Amino acid sequence: MIEPTTLQDVLRITPPRFGDHRGFFSESWNKKRLADAGLILPEFVQDNHSLSRDVGTVRGLHFQSPPHAQGKLVRCGRGRIFDVAVDVRKGSPSYGHWYGEELSFDNGVQLWIPAGFLHGFMTLEPDSEIVYKCTDHYSPDCDGAVKWDSCGISWPIEEITPVISEKDDQAQSFDRFETPFVYEATA
Numbered sequence: 001m002i003e004p005t006t007l008q009d010v011l012r013i014t015p016p017r018f019g020d021h022r023g024f025f026s027e028s029w030n031k032k033r034l035a036d037a038g039l040i041l042p043e044f045v046q047d048n049h050s051l052s053r054d055v056g057t058v059r060g061l062h063f064q065s066p067p068h069a070q071g072k073l074v075r076c077g078r079g080r081i082f083d084v085a086v087d088v089r090k091g092s093p094s095y096g097h098w099y100g101e102e103l104s105f106d107n108g109v110q111l112w113i114p115a116g117f118l119h120g121f122m123t124l125e126p127d128s129e130i131v132y133k134c135t136d137h138y139s140p141d142c143d144g145a146v147k148w149d150s151c152g153i154s155w156p157i158e159e160i161t162p163v164i165s166e167k168d169d170q171a172q173s174f175d176r177f178e179t180p181f182v183y184e185a186t187a
């Protein structure tokens, strides 16, 4: 099932799961199935997987600038995360707006986040894992971050100090961020 979100071009994808007495089987990515449903995504060239030990770990908000901008197809492999996209396409009607949703091992929901959005997440269970496909390779020279708490996002756990990387702690705030992305209206 492919569903819109409150952000144009960010999509929610829920692949079917076939359950039986052993557990379930699911095609977590099937290019043809999505194309048959009308969704043709750019080619994926890298798969990423990270583990976050503590509840309240925040990674983000990240982006890669052109020419190595990345679209990401994100899911939770274990545990639960609150995954967020922020529209930073200059000229977009929803510039600066964010969308967040709980992705979990149990719900199997995926988010398609195209280039032009910041991406980040907060873990809601210990030992949560995120798995995501990317449309461009990692490019440290194009890597950038915006401070996780500078975009007005309503994070689900507000009462704890998040576990974050030094890089994310020193990230620029959203009001100083000069976006390298430009909105291109789709038909």
Ligand SMILES: Cc1cn([C@H]2C[C@H](O)[C@@H](COP(=O)(O)OP(=O)(O)O[C@H]3O[C@@H](C)C(=O)[C@@H](O)[C@H]3O)O2)c(=O)[nH]c1=O
Binding pocket: 048, 050, 059, 060, 062, 063, 072, 119, 120, 121, 137, 138, 165, 167
């Ligand atoms: C992102 C990335 C990192 N690395 C290395 C660099 C560094 O030594 C180590 C950890 O990198 P980071 O601290 O940037 O990892 P992390 O904070 O998990 O970064 C990720 O966050 C989420 C929210 C995203 O959307 C991703 O695109 C990516 O930016 O892994 C790669 O080798 N390839 C990659 O694609």
